[in-house]
Amino acid sequence: MKGAIFDLDGVLVDTAKYHFQAWQRLAHSLGIEFTEDDNEALKGVSRLESLERILEKGNIEKSVEEKEELMQLKNQWYLDLVVEMTAGEALTGAIAFLEDCKLKGIKIALGSSSKNAPLILNKLNIGHLFDAVVDGNVVNLSKPDPTVFLTAAQKIGLSPEDCIVFEDAIAGVQAAKKGGFYCVGIGTKENLPLADEVAHSLGEYSIR
Ligand code: BG6
Ligand code: MG
Numbered sequence: 001m002k003g004a005i006f007d008l009d010g011v012l013v014d015t016a017k018y019h020f021q022a023w024q025r026l027a028h029s030l031g032i033e034f035t036e037d038d039n040e041a042l043k044g045v046s047r048l049e050s051l052e053r054i055l056e057k058g059n060i061e062k063s064v065e066e067k068e069e070l071m072q073l074k075n076q077w078y079l080d081l082v083v084e085m086t087a088g089e090a091l092t093g094a095i096a097f098l099e100d101c102k103l104k105g106i107k108i109a110l111g112s113s114s115k116n117a118p119l120i121l122n123k124l125n126i127g128h129l130f131d132a133v134v135d136g137n138v139v140n141l142s143k144p145d146p147t148v149f150l151t152a153a154q155k156i157g158l159s160p161e162d163c164i165v166f167e168d169a170i171a172g173v174q175a176a177k178k179g180g181f182y183c184v185g186i187g188t189k190e191n192l193p194l195a196d197e198v199a200h201s202l203g204e205y206s207i208r
Contacts, residue, residue, distance in 0.1 A: 001163065001207060002162040003108070003156050003163035005109045005152045005164070005166070005181070007112055007168060007186075008110060008112035009044075009114060011094070011166050011202070012091060014091055015089075020039045021077075022074050022075075022081065023074060034057075040170065040191070043168065043169035044113055045169075046113045046142035046143075049142040051067055051074070087125055093203020093204065093205075097205070107156040108129055108156075109133070109155060110132070110135060113139075115136040118137075132155035134151045138151065143172045145178075146178040146179030149176055160180040161182075164181065166183075166186060166202065166205075168185070170191070170192065173192050177194055182196050184198070185197070187200070188200075
């Protein structure tokens with residue numbers, strides 16, 4: 001492995017639960033049921049695409065302007081939850097793993113769908129560890145499209161075969177595999193059957 005590309009939410013930091021809570025609050029405000037299972041399918045998916053899937057589930061149509069307002073509302077609720085977050089909410093072993101990659105001369109990139117990625121990296125104090133940051137502000141195409149990871153590999157000057165992608169989302173694992181990457185799923189084999197291997201956390205994975 002010459003390069004490591006990390007998803008953010010659910011791989012480096014425990015923010016997936018806040019996305020879930022905020023989406024559930026929004027769905028309920030529209031009278032739409034939204035379970036953990038519904039959420040599983042939305043992990044890694046961009047803000048707009050997530051909203052559109054929730055509206056589709058509730059059979060509700062909204063104009064572009066209304067969707068914009070709903071996304072702002074969800075994001076505000078999400079930010080209200082993450083504002084209190086400290087570096088302690090980095091996931092088990094994540095920061096040590098990044099530092100270990102750095103020591104071993106492995107290039108590090110972020111490959112996230114989130115537009116809030118710069119804020120979260122700041123909160124965790126880990127922005128300086130990354131050679132490249134590719135997030136929802138850079139790439140519009142939502143995972144499972146592989147563009148976010150392909151752009152990340154390009155930015156660290158490596159081809160997909162030389163990089164490992166670390167992902168907790170079904171859509172993210174699909175994106176990595178479509179892009180030709182080896183993919184370590186952060187979760188279980190049951191949740192992420194397409195991953196090349198799985199680990200419960202980065203703390204459990206050793207670089208070979
Ligand atoms: C992904 C999360 O990392 O980013 C999704 O897994 C989220 O749950 C997506 O919807 C977009 O995030 P944001 O912060 O731009 O709303
Ligand atoms: Mg994720």
